[in-house]
Amino acid sequence: MCAEKLKETKEKNLIDWYNDVLLRSEMVDFSEVKGFAVYRPYGYAMWEITQTYLDAKFKSIGTQNTYFPLLIPEKLLTKEKNHVEGFAPEVAWVTMGGDRRLDERLAIRPTSETIMYDSYSKWVKSYRDLPLLLNQWNTMVRWETKETRFLLRGRENLWHEAHGAFSSKEDAGKNALAALDFYKSYVQDILAVPVIVGMKSETEKFAGAYRTYTVEAVLPNNFTSQAATSHDLGQNFSKAFDIKFLDENNSWQYVYQTSWGTSMRAIGVMVLVHGDNNGLILPPKIAPVQVVVIPILKGGKTDKEIKDYAQKILDKLSSLGVRVKLDDRETFSAGWKFNEYDMKGVPIKIDVGERELSSKTLFIRTRFNAEKYSIDLKDIDKVTSKLDEIQKNMFLKAKKDMESRITIEKDRDKFVSSLKDAKAVLKVAWCGEKECETGIKDSTGATSRVRPLDKEVLISEKCVFCGKKANFNTFFAQSY
């Protein structure tokens, strides 16, 4: 049950380090099925915190939770042409029921647009039925053929998927951007991971979407990862699934749709961004345990008083709304416990021993920046402001790190070599053409990641790769 030391350093081998941290902090474990992880209570607790935070946001704009079947008949999955082409290579199929072959094979949902929109077409008849905004917290299966990775790329992934139907293009557009805003605040404010917010290119957008938005995070190896995504589907699916309504003027209209989701991947990104060679470093807002109280017992007469004192601190912090735990196991030394909670990334450790008991103080140790200091018991509410301060400073540090990894590049050769070797995340002026992106992928293995939403001054008049007219600035990087 106990965390052991890490085998690899973060600097030397990021992926070995990452796997090891996830295993030893008891967030996840391998299962007997390739690409399917086991989420242990400590890891799953972070998902529950995510759910609580985002669910409230979703409901604030009228989203309702729902549940649709895990299995999707092939005829539904193939209704929207671009969609099925995008997902076909990685769909897992159910072909047998007991020992009988099924007449029609069933896809295990890679995403639920198709089965949900089949119902939407039954439920939407009038403009009064709109907007219809449903969400499900579930998992999806994508049969990755490349190597799989804990949290970042599994075959089964914990996520939520929300699906909106609207009477106007404007409403759908607004909804896709509102979702993007939820994700930005989740990733930045809860996970303390800075993101680049923007739009995906034609090549990288969701299969079947009119437009895809993303919040993109930068990792310590100069890769980027899409932490969450929001799609403006336009009328592509409503036409394929015949989702239409009678408007105020008694004429038939197809709905405008959105779909948006985020997954456990965002948590994986958080681990990569913040952790160090002693294990996880959790931002307080995502930490299942924000403060751990460790009594230092000496087997003397004061032990009982120290325990009572520790309990008092626990109760007090708990009443202040802190997620706090008391570790009074006597079979482990204090030093051992410090190391274990370092591995698990607990933001604040408080030791209470004879010294604290007699002086009515607490001894604070922070995981982030490894601060150590005493405070008076009467100032115990300072612990909550310390948690806020840690949250803020972790974000600022990560933001500075992200900015240091971004290079503005105008030179074609430098762009290609730097991108190929993941020496930086490159911000360039780009034409946005599909052929150009294909060319970039062929020569570097990397793709466009995100085009900022705000109007920006062009870095150059010419596209960094093909030399034609540049239309906007875009970030390029290797990605997970």
Place this chain on the structure above:
RNA sequence: GGGGCAGUAGUCUAACUUGGUUAUGAUUCCGGUUUCGGGUGCCGGAGAUUCUGGGUUCAAAUCCCAGCCGCCCCA
């Protein structure tokens, strides 16, 4: 899709090159004792189909083949 590297108690590992008795050590786990302010020391105990299957051999963790799993590189 193509190529490369690895697989030995929960974890890390020795033995493999050059086949040979009961598979090495640490850690972890259990009982006891001593400790406890950054992984305490000691005593005892437990934990292995040496990834799976096949082949070569008197004899396989060790050599060969296939598969599985993990990692890396290329498409």
